[in-house]
Amino acid sequence: MSATLHRLDARHGRAPSLDPMVQLVAGDMNMVNAAILDRMQSQIPLIPELAGHLIAGGGKRMRPMLTLASARLLGYTGNRHYRLAAAVEFIHTATLLHDDVVDGSDLRRGKRTANLIWGNPASVLVGDFLFSRSFELMVEDGSLKVLKILSNASAVIAEGEVNQLTAARRVETSEERYLDIIGAKTAALFAAACRIAAVVAERPEAEEAALDAYGRNLGIAFQLVDDAIDYVSDAGTMGKDAGDDFREGKATLPVILAYARGGPEERVFWKAAMEGHRASDDDFAHAVGLIRSTRAIDDTLARARHYAQRAIDALGGFAAGQAKEAMIEAVEFAVARAY
Amino acid sequence: MSATLHRLDARHGRAPSLDPMVQLVAGDMNMVNAAILDRMQSQIPLIPELAGHLIAGGGKRMRPMLTLASARLLGYTGNRHYRLAAAVEFIHTATLLHDDVVDGSDLRRGKRTANLIWGNPASVLVGDFLFSRSFELMVEDGSLKVLKILSNASAVIAEGEVNQLTAARRVETSEERYLDIIGAKTAALFAAACRIAAVVAERPEAEEAALDAYGRNLGIAFQLVDDAIDYVSDAGTMGKDAGDDFREGKATLPVILAYARGGPEERVFWKAAMEGHRASDDDFAHAVGLIRSTRAIDDTLARARHYAQRAIDALGGFAAGQAKEAMIEAVEFAVARAY
Known part of the structure; x- marks a missing residue:
């Protein structure tokens, strides 16, 4: 075990990138993509049509990539992880389909959402299908331990x-509750995606737990940065519209901090905004100004760096090498996106 | 093995009833209900609140009852089936929550639907939670065979x-496609609920298959009768409003037969009705008249009796006794409801 200390300010003489991880697993990802394409088929044409729209829609395949990279880190040479990485992506895709129905979204990754094109009923039912299919893939693999990890992640x-739905439009949401929400809705699947690699590679519990911690902290950092980006106006290139969270009344950390730090007048504004009464472009510009003046973005990103550093340190026990470097740089990339 | 031939016209000197099956499993059902109540809990109060509305809402618990009765039939004396019957009910409840969102329903079992009270987003997400929880229950049981049966049933x-969604409002739906739809959306879970009892009782494949056939044929008969009841005007006591399917444009077998047997003028009416242009009470009365004059209800029920007889005959290899009698009478009850 190597004890090299990696810190977030360590740089490569270039901007941190996801490319090393993408390249690390490129060959493996072809196997995963083949499994995804194969298993989203159905005699009912609407199913592959709708699922394919989202699955082929330019996502980063972040979660299956984490399973593959973790397997590389452990030197796993089998092929069970291809099917399981596909199962992870199906769970994620099902969640996205249902999320877009819940949020009434019309854009995802810069494309029209499935619910906009095919309607909410089709998105709900195809999500259910993909979710069931993910369990079929896990059952084929046959590991009860993997099934336990992923069924628990799904419930979480x-x-x-x-939890997020009941917090919606409530500006008094606490930072603790917000962390609970993103820990569940985002970080749980990141953690499970990494952990199952240690299960198929039959590694000791401590390595399972280390990979779980890597994924979980990366997931939290990732979501914090996503939530910060929503208040950074030149975020058009991320495939997400700046101001979406603001207009949907999501009490993300930038809002929670700006509200907590604001004076009475500002609190009145935030409350009205979260309740949907301040949704114009001018209102959003005002919100961005308040978030800047209270340093809410800076501190959201500082929180993100905290979890990113924990993610990197969770890998401390694993030997240095190409996989570990790529996994560290993926964390650096996750937090560097917003600068 | 007993070879007693049970036929549908065999009667008990009274109307066939579900009561013998209810009484057969009453003690076991208390254990299942305890598992259901225990496992629908969550730190997020909306989850047990919404799930409890439907779960406590007066359903017959038909599917877990089938698991329990099948286990009785096999003389199973363990306790694994309690948790699995709860898992089956969770899958069913999740499906109902999503169905009501898909159909935009406002009444189920004579009560306001969850989507009407808490909104579509909450119904979608609590459905997802119950679905995940059902898999957690199965994983706790630990049988990969049970997991395979129920994950496959869920995908089906x-x-x-x-399939039903894409057939919606299409009067040209064929009887074959209609049977495919109800075989998947209703009969697959009936079949799985019965089959898993044979798995936990460690019985030979032939008995698994026999119970699967019993459940599947009962499920088809059950759905055919449900679809007939929608065109029987005094059906108010069933907790389902007569005419719901008609107004939602569902091409169920009564409509398929009436359309196929109708003249050009009648076909114009049915097409317009399924497309939503004939939804008044007068239109529904006209539809009921056409269905009567074409004997579409009689023949839908004749089809139901065919599957009911197959369900009963599937039990032929099992020894006579209280469980078998109750399971046969449940089938007779299923088809007698509409007389």
């Missing part, structure tokens, strides 16, 4: 989504 | 729901 995700 | 149900 759904719980987190309901 | 979702496929059937999408």
Whole structure:
């Protein structure tokens, strides 16, 4: 075990990038993509049509990539992880389909959402199909341990989504509750995606736990940065519209901090905004100004760096090498996106 | 093995009833209900609140009852089936929550639907939670065979729901396609609920298959009768409004037969009705008249009796006794409801 200390300010003489991880697993990802394409088929044409729209829609395949990179880190040479990485992506895709119905979204990754094109009923039902199919893939693999990890992650995700729904439009949401929500709706699947690699590679519990911690902290950092980007106006290139969270009344950390740090007048504004009464472009510009003046973005990103550093340190016990470097740089990339 | 031939016209000197099956499993059902109540809990209060509305809402618990009765038939004396019957009910409840969103329903079992009270987003997400929880229950049981049966049934149900969605408002739907749809959306879970009892009782494949056939044929008969009841005007006591399917443009077998047997003028009416242009009470009365004059209800029920007889005959290899009698009478009850 190597004890090299990696810190977030360590740089490569270039901007941190996801490319090393993408390249690390490129060959493996072809196997995963083949499994995804194969298993989203159905005699009912609407299913592959709708699922394919989202699955082929330019996502980063972040979660299956984490399974593949973790397997590389452990020197796993089998092929069970291809099918399981596909199962992870199906869970994620099902969640996205249902999320877009819940949020009434019309754009994802810069494309029209499935619910906009095919309607909410089709998105709900195809999500259910993909979710069932993910369990079929896990059952084919046959590991009860993997099934336990991913069925638990699925329940936690759904719980987190309901928690988020009941927090919607409530500006008094606490930072603790917000962290609970993103820990459940985002970080749980990141953690599970990494952990299952240690299960198929039959590694000791400590390595399972280390990969779980890597994925979980990366997931939290990732979501914090996503939520910060929503208040950074030149974010058009991220495939997400700046101001979406603001207009949907999502009490993300930038809002929670700006509200907590604001004076009475500002709190009145935030409350009205979260309740949907301040949704114009001018209102959004005013919100961005308040978030800047209270340093809410800076501190959201500082929180993100905290979790990113924990993600990197969770890998401390693993030997240095190409996989570990790529996994560290992926964390650096996750937090560097917003600068 | 007993070879007693049970026929549908065999009677008990009274109307066939579900009561013998209810009484047969009453003690076991208390254990299942305890598992259901225990496992629908969550730190997020909306989850048990919404799930409890439907779960406590007066359903017959038909599917877990089938698991329990099948286990009785096999003389199973363990306790694994309690948790699995709860998992089956969770899958069913999740499906109902999503169905009501898909159909935009406002009444189920004579009560306001969850989507009407808490909104579509909450119904979608709590459905996802119950679905995940059902897999957690199965994983705790630990049988990969049970997991395979129920994950496959879940995927088939979702496929059937999408199939039904794409057939919606299309009067030219064929009887074959209609049977595919109800075989998937209803009968697959009936079949799985019965089959898993043979798995936990460690019985030979032939008995698994026999119970699967019993459940599948009962499920088809059950759905055919449900679809007939929608065109029987005094059906108010069933907790389902007569005319719901008609107004939603569902091409169920009564409509398929009436359309196929109708003249040009009648076909114009049915096409317009399925497309939503003939939704008044007068239109529904006219539809009921056409269905009577074409004997579409009689023949839908004749089809139901065919599957009911197959369900009963599937039990032929099992020894006579209280469980078998109750399971046969449940089938007779299923088809007698509409007389």
